[in-house]
Amino acid sequence: xxxxxxxxxxxxxxxxxxxxxxxxxxxxxxxxxxxxxxxxxxxxxxxxxxxxxxxxxxxxxxxxxxxxxxxxxxxxxxxxxxxxxxxxxxxxxxxxxxxxxxxxxxxxxxxxxx
Amino acid sequence: xxxxxxxxxxxxxxxxxxxxxxxxxxxxxxxxxxxxxxxxxxxxxxxxxxxxxxxxxxxxxxxxxxxxxxxxxxxxxxxxxxxxxxxxxxxxxxxxxxxxxxxxxxxxxxxx
Numbered sequence: 667x668x669x670x671x672x673x674x675x676x677x678x679x680x681x682x683x684x685x686x687x688x689x690x691x692x693x694x695x696x697x698x699x700x701x702x703x704x705x706x707x708x709x710x711x712x713x714x715x716x717x718x719x720x721x722x723x724x725x726x727x728x729x730x731x732x733x734x735x736x737x738x739x740x741x742x743x744x745x746x747x748x749x750x751x752x753x754x755x756x757x758x759x760x761x762x763x764x765x766x767x768x769x770x771x772x773x774x775x776x777x778x779x780x
Numbered sequence: 781x782x783x784x785x786x787x788x789x790x791x792x793x794x795x796x797x798x799x800x801x802x803x804x805x806x807x808x809x810x811x812x813x814x815x816x817x818x819x820x821x822x823x824x825x826x827x828x829x830x831x832x833x834x835x836x837x838x839x840x841x842x843x844x845x846x847x848x849x850x851x852x853x854x855x856x857x858x859x860x861x862x863x864x865x866x867x868x869x870x871x872x873x874x875x876x877x878x879x880x881x882x883x884x885x886x887x888x889x890x891x892x
Contacts, residue, residue: 708882750828767874771823
């Protein structure tokens, strides 16, 4: 099992450009998440999905869109990148089953917007 | 809403010394609590979790944490620090049906 993978690992954008980050998981998990990590602020939830075809807003959704067309994939889009979106982005997933809701994380995507 | 506070953004200990990373939570219901570790340029890895089965929870790499309801705390400890423990550590609490809320993180430095 590859677990949770993220593409790309690094990216530099100019202000106003758009891009899509791809998250894929091979654990048949129902729930998937996108976080951003900034120094001193921990991880903040951007958007999440509880199943194929569903998405919901997290703590910091502005400037981002997401789609979950397939159960194993969760895409994060930036339509018009801004320097404030310079961050490290993490995807995570978890199963709906069981009583312990731990999430499994990907390796991250480091995005710089100039 | 649940929240987590990690006391100390940076902790430095000598190799072989006790590691203590502090986490206090706020929750209106019995919480699920987690400690994650992040090594440089990597994603987060689960260290241990509290699910109400036992108040003292043992995790990987010799770490453990004790749930204290009266103090609303879930501090992480390791009796003897190793150089490989240098990383950032995050405490998190389960919120609602689907989400985790993370603390700000504590960077642990080990001095030789």
